[in-house]
Each structure stands twice: as C-alpha cells, then as structure tokens.
Amino acid sequence: MASVTIRDVHKKFGETHILRGVSVDIADGEFVILVGPSGCGKSTLLRTIAGLEKATAGEIQIGTRVVNDVSPKDRDIAMVFQSYALYPHMSIYENMAFALSLRSAPKEEIRQRVEKAAQILGLMPLLDRYPRQLSGGQRQRVAMGRAIVRDPQVFLFDEPLSNLDAKLRVAMRAEIKELQQRLKTTTVYVTHDQIEAMTMADKIVVMRDGVIEQIGAPLDLYDRPDNQFVAGFIGSPSMNFLEGQFENGAFRAGDRLVLPAGRRWQAAPQGEAVYGVRPEHFRIDDAGVEADVVVVEPTGSETEVLVRVGGAEFNCLFRSRVAVRPGEKIRVLPDADQVHLFDRTTGRRIS
Structure with missing residues (x-):
C-alpha cells in the first residue's frame, strides 16, 4: 500500500487543456472518489495516475517514488475498467492469473493468489467457466479479482459499475466498499454518479472543466459546499x-x-x-x-x-x-x- 500525491498536474491534448493544475493528497489506505460531470477530466486524471496518459506538467508520486517517467507496468497499480476487459478465450482462472503468468511467477504462487482472491469474491465455483458464461456482476467480480491477485499498492477504478442495472449497482457498491475496507489498499475511483461517491468514499474530489471545485468527506461536501456547483452536484434530488x-x-x-x-x-x-x-x-x-x-x-x-x-x-x-x-x-x-x-x-x- 502507498499514498498518492498529485501536484499541479496539467494535461493537454494539442490545444485542448483537459487538466488545469490539479493537486490532491491521497493517504495510504484511503478510498478517494473523483466525481463530476462528463468531460470534467476525472478519467483523464485516473489514466494519468496509471501512466496510460503522460502529464504535460506537474508531478505524480506513488509512495515515495515520482512516477512521471515510470511505465504503467512498473507503477505497482491495478486498474479495473468500465468494460471489464476480460479475455474471452481464457477461463476465469486464466484471466485472473494472466498478469502473474506474464511475470513468470511460480505456478503454486499463482494458484494460491487466484484462489484467495476467488474466495474473497465468491468466484471459486466459476473458475473453470468463460466470460461469456457469466452475468455482468460476475464479470465485474472477475475484473476485480484480476486486480487483487496482483497485490498492488494502488487500485484504480474507472466507472466500473456503469454497465450494470440499478439493483446490481447497489449490491456491487457495497461489495467494493467492503472489499476495500478488508484489503485496506489505497483506492482511486472515478464515477459521474454522486450517490456512488457519497456512499462509498472516505474523501470526494469534485471536478469541473479540469479543475477541482472542492475536496472533502462526503457529509462535509453535503453540509458545507464551497460553491453553487458543488451544492447542486452533491445530493439527490439536487438542491x-x-x-x-x-x-x-x-x-x-x-x-x-x-x-x-x-x-x-x-x-x-x-x-x-x-x-x-x-x-x-x-x-x-x-x-x-x-x-x-x-x-x-x-x-x-x-x-x-x-x-x-x-x-x-x-x-x-x-x-x-x-x-x-x-x-x-x-x-x-x-x-x-x-x-x-x-x-x-x-x-x-x-x-
């Protein structure tokens, strides 16, 4: 586990300025949610932490190490995508073991890690199946399990529940929160759903147009919004x-x-x-x-x-x-x- 420090990060795509001097301190073991309307820069910030995008300016630090020039595979992070990104020709066991196999980890270590993650997520009966044989919620658990087996310093979630129906989203919300509390791994989670943010986060980062409008605990943002945008965005129905x-x-x-x-x-x-x-x-x-x-x-x-x-x-x-x-x-x-x-x-x- 490790803290994540983001200092004055800018990101441009050509002349388009997406992130405009973003600074956030994420403590070791903290569950932080980046929330805001579509196009606010939250997913770009997550991808920049992961190394999938390179910051135009500023500094990103994971633990004590500045990772601006470190490749994604060497940042010791695990990312769960919106689309699950499972390999359809691999079994669930093979999907979960894939990252460890690439590292040439011993087979017994791979088996132990996969089975431990599968037990945590209730996937043991499904390890021999293929993604096409699973429901949306089960596929999301597999994507989470694939991240868990890597035992990373930081979990990154990019709108992982957006493809699920409303009832399943509520159930998975609780599962992800309970999982993070059990593993105590630093987690950065992106969503546009402020209900997810309010119910899951230790700390919420509200973004708009590439800047941070307010950072705080969920109830602090609800009770003491800094501005009209945050007041209208946090809370359902809106203020x-x-x-x-x-x-x-x-x-x-x-x-x-x-x-x-x-x-x-x-x-x-x-x-x-x-x-x-x-x-x-x-x-x-x-x-x-x-x-x-x-x-x-x-x-x-x-x-x-x-x-x-x-x-x-x-x-x-x-x-x-x-x-x-x-x-x-x-x-x-x-x-x-x-x-x-x-x-x-x-x-x-x-x-």
Missing part, C-alpha cells in the same frame, strides 16, 4: 436555487415568495443572492408559504413534490406519504438552519 434579494434575515424572490434564512445569516451582506435549500429540508407547515402543487412523485418511502410560487418552482422531498394532488395548494416551510446563500456573481457560498 433548489432561487435568485432574489436577501434583506433583514429573510430572502425575497418576487412578490409572493419570502423564505427564512436562519440565524447564521443575520450578518450576511444585504442585496442580491442565490438562496439554496435541499428538497428534504422542506416540511408542510401552516406557517409556510402557500404553493401550488405541480407534480407529485411517490416512491413508497418518500414523496417528491414539485411546487410553484409565483414564477418560481422548487422540489420538496417528504420522508412520508403525502396526500396531495397536482392543482392543490399546500404550505411549505424550509428549515432555516439548513439554508445556504451564494454570491449571485461568483457562485461562492457566503460564509
């Missing part, structure tokens, strides 16, 4: 944003919509701002603002309701079944202590 005026401890958006902003905002600058509140921080309350129900989406354990006040629309998420229908009126009130205010020009969170 509601309303533009208006902050005046005397309350927020006004249009003539009808007046919302509380809580005690911590009493000293905030007066004037134009963006009001942010998460859907789950609304409740139905007679003291709230009257809103027209537009859409109701019950899921059983929760009810998501889109409401409209004047020209403003926002989502409310209630942790119970709510007997409302489109066209009806309800009164909703946000938890003032959970409100965020953002600068309307820069998008930065007002402290």
Whole structure:
C-alpha cells in the first residue's frame, strides 16, 4: 500500500487543456472518489495516475517514488475498467492469473493468489467457466479479482459499475466498499454518479472543466459546499436555487415568495443572492408559504413534490406519504438552519 500525491498536474491534448493544475493528497489506505460531470477530466486524471496518459506538467508520486517517467507496468497499480476487459478465450482462472503468468511467477504462487482472491469474491465455483458464461456482476467480480491477485499498492477504478442495472449497482457498491475496507489498499475511483461517491468514499474530489471545485468527506461536501456547483452536484434530488434579494434575515424572490434564512445569516451582506435549500429540508407547515402543487412523485418511502410560487418552482422531498394532488395548494416551510446563500456573481457560498 502507498499514498498518492498529485501536484499541479496539467494535461493537454494539442490545444485542448483537459487538466488545469490539479493537486490532491491521497493517504495510504484511503478510498478517494473523483466525481463530476462528463468531460470534467476525472478519467483523464485516473489514466494519468496509471501512466496510460503522460502529464504535460506537474508531478505524480506513488509512495515515495515520482512516477512521471515510470511505465504503467512498473507503477505497482491495478486498474479495473468500465468494460471489464476480460479475455474471452481464457477461463476465469486464466484471466485472473494472466498478469502473474506474464511475470513468470511460480505456478503454486499463482494458484494460491487466484484462489484467495476467488474466495474473497465468491468466484471459486466459476473458475473453470468463460466470460461469456457469466452475468455482468460476475464479470465485474472477475475484473476485480484480476486486480487483487496482483497485490498492488494502488487500485484504480474507472466507472466500473456503469454497465450494470440499478439493483446490481447497489449490491456491487457495497461489495467494493467492503472489499476495500478488508484489503485496506489505497483506492482511486472515478464515477459521474454522486450517490456512488457519497456512499462509498472516505474523501470526494469534485471536478469541473479540469479543475477541482472542492475536496472533502462526503457529509462535509453535503453540509458545507464551497460553491453553487458543488451544492447542486452533491445530493439527490439536487438542491433548489432561487435568485432574489436577501434583506433583514429573510430572502425575497418576487412578490409572493419570502423564505427564512436562519440565524447564521443575520450578518450576511444585504442585496442580491442565490438562496439554496435541499428538497428534504422542506416540511408542510401552516406557517409556510402557500404553493401550488405541480407534480407529485411517490416512491413508497418518500414523496417528491414539485411546487410553484409565483414564477418560481422548487422540489420538496417528504420522508412520508403525502396526500396531495397536482392543482392543490399546500404550505411549505424550509428549515432555516439548513439554508445556504451564494454570491449571485461568483457562485461562492457566503460564509
């Protein structure tokens, strides 16, 4: 196992600047997730750590060794790809043993390592089969097993669950997290799914347009986002944003919509701002603002309701079944202590 240190890394493809001075410290044994929208540079950063792309500038260090000029096979990393990348003509045993065979490792050592990984992942009954005979989840386990047998210093995962159905993704999410906790191997994981990031990571790196917007523990990013982008990206459903005026401890958006902003905002600058509140921080309350129900989406354990006040629309998420229908009126009130205010020009969170 080893730490990973990324210092002021840039990556250009011709005139296109993909990574713009990225710096991240990943501790030994830490599970770090790179998250962001498509095209933000997260997969490029992962491939640069792996050595599949060469950094245009900056430094990458694995353990105590700078690896910028070290070939991928000598970086002591193992990568799990989105496409599994299994050899169809090889059995599962042969797929898992392939990297060790290339190193000319003794056959008994190969057998022991493969069987140990197979036991961890529940693959022992499948070792004689071929990839075409396995389900998507089983193939993903094989790809993980092939990485485990190498006993690397660092695991790299590039959106490994994106080809699986929703139910299997949830199950595999738990398996990967449990596996990392058992092996305690430094792990860097790329996804665009912020639910994966929130549930699996020790630390999340939120990226946009080749730069890092914020680094922190999942709940730190949820509770204290640095800016409007992070606030909107982390959390599902997304945070509601309303533009208006902050005046005397309350927020006004249009003539009808007046919302509380809580005690911590009493000293905030007066004037134009963006009001942010998460859907789950609304409740139905007679003291709230009257809103027209537009859409109701019950899921059983929760009810998501889109409401409209004047020209403003926002989502409310209630942790119970709510007997409302489109066209009806309800009164909703946000938890003032959970409100965020953002600068309307820069998008930065007002402290």
